[in-house]
Amino acid sequence: MTGKIEQLTIPPRTLMGPGPTDVDPKVLAAMSMPLLSHLDPHFLKIMNELLDMTRQVFKTSNTFAAPVPGTGHAGMEACLINALEPGDTAVVGVCGLFGQRMADIVGRTGADLIVVENAWGQPLDPLAVNEAMNKAKKPKLLAVVHGETSTGVLQPLGSLSKIAKEHDALFLVDTVVTLGGCEVRVDDWGIDIAYSGSQKCLSAPPGLAPVTLNDRAVEVLKNRKRKVQSWYLDLTMLLQYWGKERFYHHTAPINMIYAMHEAMRLLLEEGLDNAFARHARHGRALSAGLEAMNIELPVDPEYRIPHLVVARIPEGLEDAKVRRMLVENYGIEIGGGLGPSKGQIWRIGLLGYSAREKNVLALLAALEDIFRVQGYRGFDPGAGLAAARAVYEGK
Amino acid sequence: MTGKIEQLTIPPRTLMGPGPTDVDPKVLAAMSMPLLSHLDPHFLKIMNELLDMTRQVFKTSNTFAAPVPGTGHAGMEACLINALEPGDTAVVGVCGLFGQRMADIVGRTGADLIVVENAWGQPLDPLAVNEAMNKAKKPKLLAVVHGETSTGVLQPLGSLSKIAKEHDALFLVDTVVTLGGCEVRVDDWGIDIAYSGSQKCLSAPPGLAPVTLNDRAVEVLKNRKRKVQSWYLDLTMLLQYWGKERFYHHTAPINMIYAMHEAMRLLLEEGLDNAFARHARHGRALSAGLEAMNIELPVDPEYRIPHLVVARIPEGLEDAKVRRMLVENYGIEIGGGLGPSKGQIWRIGLLGYSAREKNVLALLAALEDIFRVQGYRGFDPGAGLAAARAVYEGK
Numbered sequence: 001m002t003g004k005i006e007q008l009t010i011p012p013r014t015l016m017g018p019g020p021t022d023v024d025p026k027v028l029a030a031m032s033m034p035l036l037s038h039l040d041p042h043f044l045k046i047m048n049e050l051l052d053m054t055r056q057v058f059k060t061s062n063t064f065a066a067p068v069p070g071t072g073h074a075g076m077e078a079c080l081i082n083a084l085e086p087g088d089t090a091v092v093g094v095c096g097l098f099g100q101r102m103a104d105i106v107g108r109t110g111a112d113l114i115v116v117e118n119a120w121g122q123p124l125d126p127l128a129v130n131e132a133m134n135k136a137k138k139p140k141l142l143a144v145v146h147g148e149t150s151t152g153v154l155q156p157l158g159s160l161s162k163i164a165k166e167h168d169a170l171f172l173v174d175t176v177v178t179l180g181g182c183e184v185r186v187d188d189w190g191i192d193i194a195y196s197g198s199q200k201c202l203s204a205p206p207g208l209a210p211v212t213l214n215d216r217a218v219e220v221l222k223n224r225k226r227k228v229q230s231w232y233l234d235l236t237m238l239l240q241y242w243g244k245e246r247f248y249h250h251t252a253p254i255n256m257i258y259a260m261h262e263a264m265r266l267l268l269e270e271g272l273d274n275a276f277a278r279h280a281r282h283g284r285a286l287s288a289g290l291e292a293m294n295i296e297l298p299v300d301p302e303y304r305i306p307h308l309v310v311a312r313i314p315e316g317l318e319d320a321k322v323r324r325m326l327v328e329n330y331g332i333e334i335g336g337g338l339g340p341s342k343g344q345i346w347r348i349g350l351l352g353y354s355a356r357e358k359n360v361l362a363l364l365a366a367l368e369d370i371f372r373v374q375g376y377r378g379f380d381p382g383a384g385l386a387a388a389r390a391v392y393e394g395k
Numbered sequence: 396m397t398g399k400i401e402q403l404t405i406p407p408r409t410l411m412g413p414g415p416t417d418v419d420p421k422v423l424a425a426m427s428m429p430l431l432s433h434l435d436p437h438f439l440k441i442m443n444e445l446l447d448m449t450r451q452v453f454k455t456s457n458t459f460a461a462p463v464p465g466t467g468h469a470g471m472e473a474c475l476i477n478a479l480e481p482g483d484t485a486v487v488g489v490c491g492l493f494g495q496r497m498a499d500i501v502g503r504t505g506a507d508l509i510v511v512e513n514a515w516g517q518p519l520d521p522l523a524v525n526e527a528m529n530k531a532k533k534p535k536l537l538a539v540v541h542g543e544t545s546t547g548v549l550q551p552l553g554s555l556s557k558i559a560k561e562h563d564a565l566f567l568v569d570t571v572v573t574l575g576g577c578e579v580r581v582d583d584w585g586i587d588i589a590y591s592g593s594q595k596c597l598s599a600p601p602g603l604a605p606v607t608l609n610d611r612a613v614e615v616l617k618n619r620k621r622k623v624q625s626w627y628l629d630l631t632m633l634l635q636y637w638g639k640e641r642f643y644h645h646t647a648p649i650n651m652i653y654a655m656h657e658a659m660r661l662l663l664e665e666g667l668d669n670a671f672a673r674h675a676r677h678g679r680a681l682s683a684g685l686e687a688m689n690i691e692l693p694v695d696p697e698y699r700i701p702h703l704v705v706a707r708i709p710e711g712l713e714d715a716k717v718r719r720m721l722v723e724n725y726g727i728e729i730g731g732g733l734g735p736s737k738g739q740i741w742r743i744g745l746l747g748y749s750a751r752e753k754n755v756l757a758l759l760a761a762l763e764d765i766f767r768v769q770g771y772r773g774f775d776p777g778a779g780l781a782a783a784r785a786v787y788e789g790k
Contacts, residue, residue, distance in 0.1 A: 005444045005660050007421075008653055010428045011437055020430050020646060026402075031650065032427035033405045035415050035600060037728050042406055049400045069602070070465045070627060073645045077627045105626045199646055205430060207464070207602060207648030229624040231500045232465060232472045248733075250468045251594055253602030254415060255426065256651070258403055265400050333432050338643075 013327070014359055017335035018149045018177065018308055018347045020199035020206050021354040023263075027204055030262035031255045038252040046261055047252070051242060053264040057179060057202070057272070058194060058212045060186035066242040067208035067260055068233065069253050072176045072197025075209025077105050078233040079172055079193045080143065082221055086110030088140040091132045091169070093117075093124040093155070096148035097338050098174055106143070109229065114139070120340055121151045121310075123303045126159040139169045140220075146184065147177040149200075150338045152299045152310030152347060154178070161190040170217055176200055179210070180267055181279045181307045181351060192217045198256070201279065201307065203352025204263035207256045211235070263352075279307035282350040282360050285391035289364040292387035293371075293379040298345065307355060309348045317376050319343045325373070330366040332359075360388055408722070409754055412730035413544045413572065413703055413742045415594035415601050416749040418658075422599055425657035426650045433647045441656055442647070446637060448659040452574060452597070452667070453589060453607045455581035461637040462603035462655055463628065464648050467571045467592025470604025472500050473628040474567055474588045475538065477616055481505030483535040486527045486564070488512075488519040488550070491543035492733050493569055501538070504624065509534070515735055516546045516705075518698045521554040534564045535615075541579065542572035544595075545733045547694045547705030547742060549573070556585040565612055571595055574605070575662055576674045576702045576746060587612045593651070596674065596702065598747025599658035602651045606630070658747075674702035677745040677755050680786040684759040687782035688766075688774040693740065702750060704743045712771050714738045720768070725761040727754075755783055 015022045036043040047066075054065040068078045080102060084090055088111040092103045095118040106113045116132035118124050124144060133139050142164040147154050157173065164171035172193040175184045179194075181201030186194050193213050199206035213221075213235065221236050228234040232250065240247035267275055283306040287297055296312040297304070304310075313319050319336055323346075326332045335347035350359065364384040371379070410417045431438040442461075449460040463473045475497060479485055483506040487498045490513040501508045511527035513519050519539060528534050537559040542549050552568065559566035567588040570579045574589075576596030581589050588608050594601035608616075608630065616631050623629040627645065635642035662670055678701040682692055691707040692699070699705075708714050714731055718741075721727045730742035745754065759779040766774070 005448060005656075005663070007660065008425050008428060008441065008656055010431060010653075013429065013431055013435065015430060015432055017432055017434075020432060020649060023430055028427040028429070028650075030403050032423040033403060034408065034423070035410060035418055036405060036408055037410055037412055037415060038601070039412075040408065040722070040728065046403065053400060070469065071645045071648060074465065074627045077625060081625075101626065108622050108624050108626060197646070205648065205650040206433070206646040207651055227503050229503050230472060230476075230628075231496065231503060232469045232628070233625075250466045251415060251592070251601040253466060253600065253651070255423075255600040255654075256602055256648070258405075259650075261400075261403055265402065268400070327435070333435065 012331050014332045014362065015354055016348055016350065016359055016363060017333050018349045019197065019351060021203050021349065021351040023203055023205055024266055024353045026266060027259050027262045031205065031259035033258055035254050038254060043254065044246065046257060047242060050257060050261050050264065053268060054210050054212065056268055057264055058184065058186045059188065060212050062186065062212045062214050064218070064239050064242065065210065065212040067198070067210045068238065069250060070209055071206050072209050073101065074233060075195030075197065075211050076102060076174060078211060078235055079195050080105045081109050081230055081233060082228050082235040083141050083170055083172065083193060083217065084109040084111040085224055085226055088112070089114060089136040089138065090141040090143060091116060091129070091136055091139050093129060093144040095122055095124060095151065095153065096120050096145065097150035098145045098148055102143050102174065121153060121298060123153050123155045124160065126163065129160055130163050133163055133167045133169065139167050141170045141172055143172040145174040147305040147308065149177045149308065151341070152305050152308050153303050154305045157189050165190060170220060177305060177308060180275060182276050186212055198260055201351045202263050202267065204259045205256070207253060208260050279350060279355050282355045282357065283307045283309055285388040286348060286350060286360045288391050289360065289384040289388035293367070293384040307350045311346045311348065313344060313346060314376055314378060317371065317374055321374060322370055325370045326366055330362065332363055332366055357392055361385060364388055407726050409727045409757065410749055411743055411745065411754055411758060412728050413744045414592065414746060416598050416744065416746040418598055418600055419661055419748045421661060422654050422657045426600065426654035428653055430649050433649060438649065439641065441652060442637060445652060445656050445659065448663060449605050449607065451663055452659055453579065453581045454583065455607050457581065457607045457609045459613065459634050459637065460605065460607040462593070462605045463633065464645060465604055466601050467604050468496065469628060470590030470592065470606050471497060471569060473606060473630055474590050475500045476504050476625055476628060477623050477630040478536050478565055478567065478588060478612065479504040479506040480619055480621055483507070484509060484531040484533065485536040485538060486511060486524070486531055486534050488524060488539040490517050490519060490546065490548065491515050491540065492545035493540045493543055497538050497569065516548060516693060518548050518550045519555070521558065524555055525558050528558055528562045528564065534562050536565045536567055538567040540569040542700045542703065544572045544703065546736070547700050547703050548698050549700045552584050560585060565615060572700060572703060575670060577671050581607055593655055596746045597658050597662065599654045600651070602648060603655050674745060674750050677750045677752065678702045678704055680783040681743060681745060681755045683786050684755065684779040684783035688762070688779040702745045706741045706743065708739060708741060709771055709773060712766065712769055716769060717765055720765045721761055725757065727758055727761055752787060756780060759783055
């Protein structure tokens with residue numbers, strides 16, 4: 001290449017994939033404020049406020065509730081590698097890509113890995129999980145995904161938490177797509193370790209992974225026999241960095257912290273319950289609209305992530321063509337399938353700032369147009385929009 | 396806490412510590428542009444341009460030259476843990492905090508670690524390095540810090556590169572504080588693996604770590620016997636993500652990538668040689684000013700990082716008080732000492748956007764005022780400013 005590179009231009013987009021999402025202009029404005037040093041007393045105040053807000057969002061009184069300096073996967077890795085070491089056994093629930101990733105990471109810790117699976121598109125079966133926990137002689141950890149972004153399945157956590165407790169194992173939960181979008185109650189649900197990502201329902205740009213650990217988990221960290229395999233993601237040092245010690249660990253990603261501060265502030269200003277209701281309402285409207293267009297929603301209604309709608313691509317439509325037209329003609333991005341569901345499904349996110357009526361209506365209108373252009377006519381014109389509007393009108 | 400948290404306010408600061416630095420408003424503006432999805436074709440174009448610019452900045456034709464999604468330390472860790480595995484031996488040069496950090500990380504890889512030390516404030520002695528390499532039977536890697544931010548020492552790399560080659564070992568270099576500020580020639584200097592940080596002379600916010608690997612290093616990655624201990628920092632997967640495969644790895648920190656794109660674009664627009672001359676000029680002016688105020692610069696002139704001035708705190712002055720007054724009265728931040736040099740030295744950075752005449756003069760004027768208030772009078776009033784001005788006027 002090495003020609004002259006021009007200043008960035010960003011084409012306008014409406015992000016309705018499984019993340020990242022659109023971001024409130026207030027968050028972008030906060031992110032672009034001038035830098036402070038990571039040791040500036042004013043920045044320490046911002047860190048303390050962020051700790052406080054992260055606790056509220058996770059519904060926890062844990063001392064540590066703060067972002068790890070990396071994307072959601074960094075949070076996943078930080079939690080797993082700090083909790084586990086060689087000689088331990090972990091049970092990991094896998095029914096989608098993100099469960100697989102957890103299993104991959106556990107495999108790199110030297111701990112023994114027991115995978116309990118279900119088909120993509122299904123939640124874990126508590127009986128199977130219990131069996132796996134029994135099989136593991138003394139499981140140290142049970143790790144599961146709350147909302148599996150690759151399939152749209154919301155995993156009920158109550159019985160799994162109980163199983164973890166009965167086996168005296170840590171209960172570790174991936175809340176990447178659920179935190180801020182629907183109920184996540186770290187303390188009430190007996191979650192020992194949880195992580196999330198900045199770029200889903202928290203609606204900040206990608207680059208931070210909020211993590212929380214309770215005292216029991218911190219105790220496990222303290223009693224490790226060997227150093228954590230990562231220095232960068234060594235949570236004991238991150239705890240000291242965010243704690244009273246203010247022990248210098250890394251140079252905090254200052255502007256990402258600003259963004260997260262503003263994103264969480266806006267979320268708490270709206271109120272968590274209001275935000276959950278908003279996510280659910282737009283998810284319902286979109287689901288009703290798609291079903292009215294005879295699009296199948298393959299996930300069992302009982303296990304759907306409210307704000308991540310998974311739709312089966314109708315026969316006769318080409319995944320790539322539809323998504324390309326959506327982007328090129330309407331500036332709307334939705335997600336495709338991953339792994340075995342590639343080409344089979346769309347994953348449509350109504351996350352954070354993207355969860356709004358205008359997006360639902362614009363997408364349904366755009367799909368109707370594109371379906372027509374591509375010769376798919378298995379629906380009544382206007383039916384999708386009417387069904388979505390009926391949800392909004394409370395009919 | 397849990398009181399109402401207000402929208403962020405950021406007090407005005409001039410960042411003259413060892414990083415982060417002030418950031419060009421153009422970079423902040425680029426960073427706050429609306430999000431694209433990490434899979435958007437337009438974002439892929441931005442990634443390609445960033446690859447191209449990163450190559451130019453590292454002066455390399457390596458295929459891979461791209462940011463790791465974390466702060467500088469993530470770059471350090473990514474390079475070390477991918478190159479090393481149990482059974483390998485690495486020689487690490489340590490004469491400051493960042494050398495120590497490298498040694499700590501090597502210790503977590505399971506590889507054998509041989510440390511070759513010198514006192515803080517000194518460069519490594521090539522003879523000692525050669526001896527350590529001989530001691531290691533078949534060293535796989537020699538890792539050194541080019542600019543040791545904790546001490547202000549610039550390590551000459553020529554003979555160390557030769558030693559690495561003679562031992563058929565990979566030559567890994569930390570260029571966190573040097574890249575963009577003074578000459579770094581990855582290809583010409585025989586550097587196999589290098590990493591840097593976004594927040595020093597590249598003058599973007601902290602949160603990304605540019606990394607480059609040559610074919611020889613990539614070959615080592617391919618021939619690993621076991622998986623890298625980190626999934627998040629597995630460079631083979633990052634190579635595929637940034638390469639033609641576009642293999643989905645993590646959700647790129649979109650807005651940080653925007654910022655880095657603009658920061659590198661501005662750097663290349665200025666021209667690397669012009670940027671190096673600018674860094675050196677302001678470093679010289681500040682050094683002359685401080686010496687004219689009878690402040691000792693303890694680092695041997697032959698080994699000084701041009702743009703990171705280390706000054707010994709004069710007797711009778713209290714480190715914390717001076718730095719607090721600088722921040723509270725003048726909004727200027729400089730760095731203190733780390734480790735054994737805590738309370739002994741100041742580290743004053745003229746990095747990236749912060750490297751400008753107004754900052755040098757403002758700092759010298761502020762120091763004169765604060766010294767006077769604190770009763771230190773071992774200098775002629777105005778002498779520091781006059782000496783700095785003389786450098787600017789080419790006298």
